[in-house]
Amino acid sequence: MQLDWSSIPRASNALWEGFQFSISLTAFAALAGIILGTLLAMARLSSIKPLSMIASGYVNIFRSTPLVIVIYWFYVVLPFIIGRPIGAEHSAYVTFAIFEAAYFCEIMRAGIQSIPKGQVYAGSALGFTYGQNMRYIILPQAFRNVVPLLLTQTIILFQDTSLVYVLGATDLFGAADKIAHRDNTLLEMYVTVAVIYFVISFFLSRLVKHLHSKIAIIR
């Protein structure tokens, strides 16, 4: 078999565009997912029963449904909800934020539960309300404790964004896939993007280690 790598440099512009979309989708989904996931975690741990039931229902549904189904599902349902076509890219943003929130929720929940009850007592005893206690005492510590898990989940998320190609969105993999079929360079293209995914993921996981030692709380 004859491999032809010459088309790769020519494809670099298209790949770069796709790459930018992958990154911005990852960044948005991670940020929105962590914020939403934190709210969900607080709801799950709430003593208000209906609230914790809704939150745990949310988490269980998304954690037991394959991502690719959720991607299709939102693509079909979202236009009905907002009353107009939404497009593959926007649909992907919404889907990933909502889907990832379920995973980030579980991480934040573990983080919150890792804070000793005495810290909650101490905050309350100083007169903090529930909200102030969460904001100033519990969440900052919980967040620091789970930064490695959050970043690891973000790396998985980055790889999972490649699934949006099923909607025809041109993320990194979608762009590669289109060129691969056009130029009949399947193997070359797939190897190239695999290397890119690997390098980014590897770089991020090194960052995880570095950050962890930097922000760990002095004990």
Place this chain on the structure above:
Amino acid sequence: MISIKNVSKWYGNFQVLTDCTTEVKKGDVVVVCGPSGSGKSTLIKCVNALEPFQKGDIVVDGTSIADPSTNLPKIRSRVGMVFQHFELFPHLTITRNLALAQEKVLGRSKDEAMTKGLALLERVGLKDHAHKFPGQLSGGQQQRVAIARALAMDPIVMLFDEPTSALDPEMVNEVLDVMVELAQEGMTMMCVTHEMGFARKVAHRVIFMDKGHIVEDCAKEEFFGDLNSRSERARHFLSKILQH
């Protein structure tokens, strides 16, 4: 100042507190002692509503804790509390530990909170440690910061839950000294402690608890003066902790 009236509390079927009644008057120093599991921590946590109770009432400076319309964070902000395990906030520097609640709860300015915090830090002898993190201090130092943090809120009463029992022996006195000084300045205090030297020195009253009941509640002189008229359980308990 604090009036505890017929308080009972259950964890499920297990009754932790049974019909507890006592009073802490302004300027009083009351020491609470008793065997492990007798409900001392639970009782003291009921006073600032960190633990809910099912029966009775506690009135703090005229405000009923059991009344559902009471603003609990507000009443808690006026009651200082010091914990066995210090519970400084490990992610904040000592200065932030001292200033945070002053700013967010009392609405003091950053400068005001900082000045007040530093003054109290100096008072507990730790001025040089202002910019460290709690994890960089010894247990005794952390507990002194915790006392300063509580005092920064200008509390009307201070609650202590075994403030020295997690400390290495050589650090106990540096914390007790701060507490003695507070007591001598007239601070109203309710202290769960087994430090009978402290009780002898500054307490006005001693409460002895056993199995969720307040068994003894009398003046210090009476409590230590005439051991033979104490209850069986109290005598047994005292004989064990007064040995050393």
